[in-house]
Amino acid sequence: MTPRSTRTPLDPFTARVLSVVRRIPPGRVATYGDVAELAGRPRAARAVGNIMGAGGQPDVPAHRVIAAGGALGGYGGNESLKRALLMAEGVTFRGARVHPFADLRWAPARTGRRRATPAR
DNA sequence: GTGTTGACGCCTA
DNA sequence: ATAGGCGCCAACA
Numbered sequence: 001m002t003p004r005s006t007r008t009p010l011d012p013f014t015a016r017v018l019s020v021v022r023r024i025p026p027g028r029v030a031t032y033g034d035v036a037e038l039a040g041r042p043r044a045a046r047a048v049g050n051i052m053g054a055g056g057q058p059d060v061p062a063h064r065v066i067a068a069g070g071a072l073g074g075y076g077g078n079e080s081l082k083r084a085l086l087m088a089e090g091v092t093f094r095g096a097r098v099h100p101f102a103d104l105r106w107a108p109a110r111t112g113r114r115r116a117t118p119a120r
Numbered sequence: 121g122t123g124t125t126g127a128c129g130c131c132t133a
Numbered sequence: 134a135t136a137g138g139c140g141c142c143a144a145c146a
Contacts, residue, residue: 013143032128036142045128047142053127054144067128074127082127124146133137 013039017051020108024064027090028106029098031068038108049074064089070101 010018016039024030030038032045032052041047045068052062053076063085067073075082083093091098098104 011143036128041142043129043140044142046126046140047128047144049127050125050143051127062127065127068130072127076127079127122146125144126142129139129141131137131139133135 013041013044013047014051016040017048018056018060021052021056021060021062021065023108024061024106026061026064027104029064029066029070029086029091029104030106031066032073033068034105034107035065064106066098070097070099070104072096072098 020038032048036044
């Protein structure tokens with residue numbers, strides 16, 4: 001089980017991805033591309049998918065990470081479960097896509113990012 | 121070090 | 134709307 005969590009200490013990017021996903025609130029979703037961008041690698045959507053599939057941790061709501069355009073994306077072969085989990089949180093679907101995607105799509109609150117080093 | 125795989129994304133037909 | 138192709142990045146053999 002979790003062949004990776006017990007091996008590598010987690011690279012910065014991977015840790016960042018998990019951190020981002022953890023912040024996605026219930027009833028909201030984020031695309032693999034969104035997570036990748038928030039993690040610092042806008043083109044690493046595929047890598048994010050791999051990281052999700054790698055298992056991650058129980059406190060990481062991977063089911064809230066979907067594909068672009070509101071598509072469901074994968075879930076270890078249990079897409080129906082992923083969809084059920086989202087619906088249970090209030091996410092509505094329109095066919096195979098979340099709807100309204102624009103409103104359900106989550107974006108981090110930018111409560112005014114303060115720099116650690118208060119520009120002297 | 122290289123090669124393959126994969127819960128992706130976007131473009132073109 | 135469906136199918137195929139290319140690019141992207143990280144994990145693993």
